[in-house]
Amino acid sequence: MDASPVNQPPPDDPPRGGLDRRRLLGIGGSLLAAGAGTPLLGACSVTGATKAGSLGDPDRAAIAVWSWQGPAAAMKALVPAFQTQHPGIDVTVQDIGNPAIWDKITTAMAAGGQGLADVLHIGVDYLPAYTEKFPDGLADLGPLGADRYRDAFADGMWQTVTRKGKVNALPWEANSAGFYYRADLFEAAGVDGEALATWDDAIDAGKKIKKATGVHLLGIDKPASQPDAANFFQMLLQLQGTFYFDAAGRITLSSPEAVTAMTLIKEMNDAGLVSDLAGGWTALENSIKSGTAAVLPWPTWFGSIIEGLVPKESGKWKVRLPPAVKPGGTTAATVNSTHLAVAGSSMHQAAAWAFVEYILTRPESQEAIYRSKGIAPGRTLIRQIAQHAHSEIIGMQPEGDWITRAPSLRRKAILFAKVQDEAGHGLYLYSAAETLGADRAELTEALIEGRQKYSSIFNYPTPSFADVGVIGWFVDGAAICNQVPLCRCSYGPYARAMVRVCKEESFHQRQGYELLLTMMRGTQAQREMVQEAVDRWWWPSLMMFGPPDDDSPNSARSMAWKIKRHSNDELRQRFVDMTVPQAEKLGVRLPDPELRWNEERGHHDFGTPDWSELQRVIKGDGPCNTERVGRRRAAHEEGAWVREAATAYAAKQAARAQATAAEGAAA
Secondary structure, eight states: OOSSOSOOOOTTOOOOSSOOHHHHHTOOHHHHTTSTTHHHHHTOOOOSOOOOOOOOOTTSEEEEEEEOHHHHHHHHHHHHHHHHHOTTEEEEEEEOOTTHHHHHHHHHHHTTTTTOOSEEEEETTTHHHHHHHOTTSBOOOTTTTGGGGGGGSOHHHHHHHEETTEEOOEEEEEEEBOEEEEHHHHHHTTOOGGGOOBHHHHHHHHHHHHHHHOOBSEEEOTTOOSTTTTHHHHHHHHTTTOOSBOTTSOBOTTSHHHHHHHHHHHHHHHTTOEEEOTTTHHHHHHHHHHTOBSEEOOBTTHHHHHHHHOGGGTTTEEEEOOOBSSTTOOOOOEEEEEEEEEBTTOSOHHHHHHHHHHHHHOHHHHHHHHHHHOOOBTTTTHHHHHHHHHHHHHTHHHHHTTTTTOSSHHHHHHHHHHHHHHHHHHHHHHHHHHTTTOOHHHHHHHHHTTSSOOOGGGGSOOOSTHHHHHIIIIIHHHHHHHHGGGGGOSSHHHHHHHHHHHHHHHHHHHHHHHHHHHHHTSOHHHHHHHHHHHHHHHHHHHHTTOSOGGGOHHHHHHHHTTSSSSOHHHHHHHHHHHHHHHHHHHTOOOSOTTOEEETTTTEEEOOOOOHHHHHHIIIIISSSHHHHHHHHHHHHHHTHHHHHHHHHHHHHHHHHHHHHHHHHHHO
16 A cells, blocks of 8 residues: 555656655654644643553443544544444544544543543544654554554554554545635636646636636635644645654755745735635635635545535536646655554554454455545555456356367467456456555455445356457557556556556457458358347447446446546547447448548547446346356365465464574574
């Protein structure tokens, strides 16, 4: 899992003397204690040692959770499912409010933990100060089981929650910066919001928008009436790879990067592009409702806030990564992060840990939170990558059925190689998902239990050998259209895995087309077999790209963060334009009476797939859903002894190596 947004700086981005995003999140307690949490904690005197808590009954307890607004609502929604697994644990999630929660936590800790909740939601800028001021204020989650998730989080995020061997919390999310903007206001001013490369471009756009509509570019809490008033300034620093402090703890507010950030803000203000949001969150909400700003440079979770405040403006807002500060600079920034901790004074620490573990280590929980409130965990990509991996594994079955029945040794060898490639693709992608903290066994279990999906295209039968060729031509061709852009997606492990996958998919597409060319030169029966297969696979192949853009919220969000580079409809159009001339060369008819070239658009027009069929297949009612998942389940169960043997062997080897090392040290 990457502590930063999934984007990485361009390869030619020069090194800087400040802090990059990963190093920022790795700063220790004394440094960040000098940040936002210091004034509040510095004014507080410790009246006594923290009251000693206890593990309590792990299966029976009543625990309280302190959080705020969106995160609190998201956790409340997960409580029923948690209590299904832990019926003896009663959970009450309290929305304390932000920043009120910091006063309440601090006061309770200063009173030795009196009145403190069992589970605490804490920001990255407060956690180090709490652990320094109140060493026993938070329970050590390591002995409770947190240590086994060490490799599930990026080093930077793990360092923010650990200190002197103690695990003080588990990371929740990294607040990657976004650029929400009113597309209708940009359009009214003749400005293309997606074309803004730098903040200088944004300032020029703001002047046009102000002149055309009277609306400010953005709003800032000018008198800094709230602790987080400097978020925009912080984002501008992060876009330059620096922060308020450097790695040695030196204040960097006079650095060139800080001066550049402040200069940009001054230019905006001098040009009358900045409205005053003095008063904090209420002022911000009022600004959104009254439409006084065209841009909201807020983190990923802010989309749900906009949706809740101005539902009638649906379709008017768009989101993208923020512009770079300098031409060619990075467009990714991390504006703080938050964590869940267990109070050291809690008498139900084991039960509290069970809730934290349920919320932050289960992909399903994190995905539910992301879907409901837009809070982007480091596991944001898990759903997409896992579905992709599952598709590669399930996709072995349709053609694998023909290995024993292939008409020649050559065709048999080709099928063997292709199915083997698909297995390898699945392994690459499961490995990529594991970099986000996913567990491969849990992903497999989710697939088998129907909690995760795979591509709808693999739920159709292959009754003739021509299907093998059409799958190569249509399905692998569609995969190439969809996956080549993923080689440039914003998450490095996924992008790197796709490089080899796409090379091999290109081979698969060519071999499928070559098979069909051979059959079309054969007998009339073979040609009819090819046409019949084309008729069956055409529409499912078009549906393989997913639902229309208007009905695909996941696609839109993936595109906003550059995980996906093109929309479903764009990719579908590209596939049709690519396939039509190939069909003409092959001598087959594509089964779409509406298919024709549109000179004005420069693309082919084509009919509308049966989207109700796609929904039925996705929900498990396709021709082969039950069969394909059943086979995967059987293979998993029958292979259990292999996994157990491999695990035992690895443990034996590790023990032997440890014993050898101990003998060497003794000698």
